[in-house]
Amino acid sequence: MAVTQADVIHVAELARLALPAERLDHLVSELNGILAHMDVLEKTDTSAIDSNVSVPVDSTPLRSDSSGPLPMLTSRESFAPSIRDGFFIVPRLATHEDAAADTAP
Amino acid sequence: MTFPDFSRLSATALAAKVDGGNVSPLDSINASLARAREAGAGRESLNLILWSNEQLARRDAASLAEGMNRAGKGGRLAGIPIAVKDNLATLGLPTTCASKILAGYVSPYEATAVARLREEGAIVVAKTNMDEFAMGSSTENSAYGPARNPIDLRRVPGGSSGGSAGAVAAGIVPLALGSETGGSVRQPAAFCGVVGVKPTYGRVSRFGLVAFASSLDQIGPIARNVDDAALALEIISGVDPNDSTCSSRKVDTYRDEFLPLATSAEPLDGMTIGVPEEYFPEMLDPGIRALCERSIDLLKSLGAKVVDVKMPNTALAIPVYYIIAPAEASSNLARFDGVRYGARAETAALRDMYAETRSKGFGDEVTRRILLGTYVLSAGYYDAYYRKAQSVRGLITRDFRDAFGRGIDALFTPTTPTTAFAIGALTDPYEMYMSDIFTVTANLAGVPAMSLPIGRVGGLPVGGQIIASHFCESTMFRVAYALEAALGGEAHQ
Numbered sequence A: 001m002a003v004t005q006a007d008v009i010h011v012a013e014l015a016r017l018a019l020p021a022e023r024l025d026h027l028v029s030e031l032n033g034i035l036a037h038m039d040v041l042e043k044t045d046t047s048a049i050d051s052n053v054s055v056p057v058d059s060t061p062l063r064s065d066s067s068g069p070l071p072m073l074t075s076r077e078s079f080a081p082s083i084r085d086g087f088f089i090v091p092r093l094a095t096h097e098d099a100a101a102d103t104a105p
Numbered sequence B: 001m002t003f004p005d006f007s008r009l010s011a012t013a014l015a016a017k018v019d020g021g022n023v024s025p026l027d028s029i030n031a032s033l034a035r036a037r038e039a040g041a042g043r044e045s046l047n048l049i050l051w052s053n054e055q056l057a058r059r060d061a062a063s064l065a066e067g068m069n070r071a072g073k074g075g076r077l078a079g080i081p082i083a084v085k086d087n088l089a090t091l092g093l094p095t096t097c098a099s100k101i102l103a104g105y106v107s108p109y110e111a112t113a114v115a116r117l118r119e120e121g122a123i124v125v126a127k128t129n130m131d132e133f134a135m136g137s138s139t140e141n142s143a144y145g146p147a148r149n150p151i152d153l154r155r156v157p158g159g160s161s162g163g164s165a166g167a168v169a170a171g172i173v174p175l176a177l178g179s180e181t182g183g184s185v186r187q188p189a190a191f192c193g194v195v196g197v198k199p200t201y202g203r204v205s206r207f208g209l210v211a212f213a214s215s216l217d218q219i220g221p222i223a224r225n226v227d228d229a230a231l232a233l234e235i236i237s238g239v240d241p242n243d244s245t246c247s248s249r250k251v252d253t254y255r256d257e258f259l260p261l262a263t264s265a266e267p268l269d270g271m272t273i274g275v276p277e278e279y280f281p282e283m284l285d286p287g288i289r290a291l292c293e294r295s296i297d298l299l300k301s302l303g304a305k306v307v308d309v310k311m312p313n314t315a316l317a318i319p320v321y322y323i324i325a326p327a328e329a330s331s332n333l334a335r336f337d338g339v340r341y342g343a344r345a346e347t348a349a350l351r352d353m354y355a356e357t358r359s360k361g362f363g364d365e366v367t368r369r370i371l372l373g374t375y376v377l378s379a380g381y382y383d384a385y386y387r388k389a390q391s392v393r394g395l396i397t398r399d400f401r402d403a404f405g406r407g408i409d410a411l412f413t414p415t416t417p418t419t420a421f422a423i424g425a426l427t428d429p430y431e432m433y434m435s436d437i438f439t440v441t442a443n444l445a446g447v448p449a450m451s452l453p454i455g456r457v458g459g460l461p462v463g464g465q466i467i468a469s470h471f472c473e474s475t476m477f478r479v480a481y482a483l484e485a486a487l488g489g490e491a492h493q
Helices: A005-014 A021-036 B011-019 B025-039 B054-071 B112-119 B162-169 B186-192 B226-236 B254-258 B286-301 B314-335 B350-361 B364-377 B382-405 B429-436 B440-445 B473-492
Strands: B049-051 B081-085 B123-128 B175-180 B195-198 B218-223 B272-276 B305-309 B410-414 B449-457 B460-468
Touching: A005 A021, A005 B364, A021 B364, A021 B429, B011 B025, B011 B226, B025 B054, B025 B081, B025 B123, B049 B162, B054 B123, B081 B162, B112 B123, B112 B175, B112 B226, B123 B162, B162 B175, B162 B186, B162 B218, B175 B226, B186 B195, B186 B218, B186 B449, B186 B460, B195 B226, B218 B226, B226 B254, B226 B473, B254 B473, B272 B286, B286 B305, B286 B410, B286 B449, B286 B460, B286 B473, B314 B364, B314 B382, B314 B429, B314 B440, B364 B382, B382 B440, B410 B473, B449 B473, B460 B473
Parallel strands: B081 B123, B081 B175, B272 B305, B272 B410
Antiparallel strands: B049 B123, B175 B218, B195 B218, B195 B449, B410 B460, B449 B460
């Protein structure tokens, strides 16, 4: 299977990446170069394998259904850009619907 | 005060000097900082170290000295300077994953592995260079420029933990932490002539490790000898309530059992070691093949029975890895969107802010893998790529289970198909990916593996790899201790 420019643009949107148009041809070529090596998997017989049990580790240990203390070793004030009444103050993000309408501090 | 033999001392020997009062913690730290300057570990030369705070390290040393005076003794790593890969959270030093998107980020908590080393008296002197978000095999994909191999400055130190391996090889620290997803501890350890360990999946807590591919990632120690690596692994292993994927199995003591045995007449008596032919393909560097054959002969002379073994799905490991790892990375790295960490692009609309921040913050290799991972998880391609890769991963795991189920205790292979290559030599992404061909299988199967020096080809270090079954690190170390002792000085010639 080969990817096209449209595929790469679509995937970039899903991944929240803004790709410059001049990079697209190169990326399409690189991704197809990589994906060509994956074709060997298609021909591999995996009928005897359950794809959901391939991570061969101990089962996750059970633990009590309770929250412990936050493992932070420094105060929030020491690393947050700004904090007020126990809340982080972050730059206002305009929404894409009404970017101009809601700019109150 | 500095002391001339600092760069040659093992962590255990240096800790004994500090604990015995012959060297102060401050002297130890000063010696490390002086060696870093002498070796040119900063960006102007080797570019192994990204972040260091000499004042903080000296303060930690003074604090340790006070604690030792009160308690009358130090920990097992008393006064040992350590270097930590820049994707492990540390207090007081940035944690950037060598990426612009995390520029300036300082964690409010510390990785469990780092904290456990500190509890034994270790002092963090440096955060080391790496491939951005651990995506690479050469430490060339760093936002802060490529690191250089201290053995030959024209060559890469390997990756992605190239800064940590290089710092140990250059004598700056006797011990460092790296992380593995597809060989990122063992491959740079092989290229730099040091020891690197990837523990069993779940053996070491990953709390504080910035996630790349969560079904593969593990933290591992890098040291100049097997004993230091064993000690570090003993310390950092074990259950951690902050990491639910961390096993609660008892941690074995590798040192007490196998260090005294290593120099006995037949330390591997009763063991069976498998040599898989798939790890000795025609393209293998002839010099590396010859050094592996020398090690195999030594393993026989140490009492081991050596047998041929088939691992028929080995060649599928790279295609499988480069589907699963990017898929998991595309999900893990979605959190870096300019809202919670690091840099943020200034745009009017929210979606534009996400996209601009990520596009400016991530380098080329990370961008490529996010695109690849998103593609193989997307509707219409999930079954053909991701689900199929997971099934083939099951075949690779079965290869290991079959081998260990037939009475084989450990496998011996080369760590890498070549020695360290020149900076800029590999420009095709897939060609770079192939440098992990002998290491990535252990990550996919979740088994422990380690690399130790077995000689040099053209002056460049070569690593031999020992692989054991799940949670059988003790078996792996038994072989490693014995082989290291048998090779002696020839491991570095």
